[in-house]
Amino acid sequence: xxxxxxxxxxxxxxxxxxxxxxxxxxxxxxxxxxxxxxxxxxxxxxxxxxxxxxxxxxxxxxxxxxxxxxxxxxxxxxxxxxxxxxxxxxxxxxxxxxxxxxxxxxxxxxxxxxxxxxxxxxxxxxxxxxxxxxxxxxxxxxxxxxxxxxxxxxxxxx
Ligand code: ATP
Ligand code: MG
Numbered sequence: 001x002x003x004x005x006x007x008x009x010x011x012x013x014x015x016x017x018x019x020x021x022x023x024x025x026x027x028x029x030x031x032x033x034x035x036x037x038x039x040x041x042x043x044x045x046x047x048x049x050x051x052x053x054x055x056x057x058x059x060x061x062x063x064x065x066x067x068x069x070x071x072x073x074x075x076x077x078x079x080x081x082x083x084x085x086x087x088x089x090x091x092x093x094x095x096x097x098x099x100x101x102x103x104x105x106x107x108x109x110x111x112x113x114x115x116x117x118x119x120x121x122x123x124x125x126x127x128x129x130x131x132x133x134x135x136x137x138x139x140x141x142x143x144x145x146x147x148x149x150x151x152x153x154x155x156x157x158x
Contacts, residue, residue, distance in 0.1 A: 100118075
């Protein structure tokens with residue numbers, strides 16, 4: 001369905017905000033314009049639920065989680081930035097593999113199967129988007145993904 005991503009994302013954040021732990025705060029960095037995207041709303045909700053709950057789960061000391069949307073020419077970039085434990089540079093691609101969990105995630109006995117990001121990647125790619133991670137160990141992690149914008153109706157002229 002065709003959805004205004006900004007309105008939709010505000011609703012998602014509102015819902016999650018009601019249940020976040022006390023030591024976590026959300027910060028919204030969303031544009032004030034409509035950004036129409038063609039997407040399966042339930043599937044993208046699954047992606048956001050996983051990425052944002054990872055941000056909370058892997059930030060045991062707490063901190064701010066920034067939820068950002070930026071518009072580019074033909075796509076939007078959605079970014080979820082935390083101030084948690086971070087991920088080693090050489091593991092940044094592996095976290096999207098099925099069942100992969102970092103040593104830190106396992107030794108801290110944080111529950112999980114290691115499927116969340118693998119499923120998220122499949123969903124994002126099915127929407128013709130990309131997903132990636134940037135991180136600094138001990139400082140925090142940003143998970144970003146793109147979705148194509150619905151173009152203005154093209155008028156074909158000769
Ligand atoms: P599941 O999502 O299936 O319950 P999970 O959270 O372990 O389990 P993924 O969401 O796929 O699985 O994440 C894979 C691994 O990537 C995690 O186990 C963790 O090691 C690492 N990871 C993911 N997000 C973060 C983050 N925000 N900060 C630090 N490490 C992360
Ligand atoms: Mg997860």
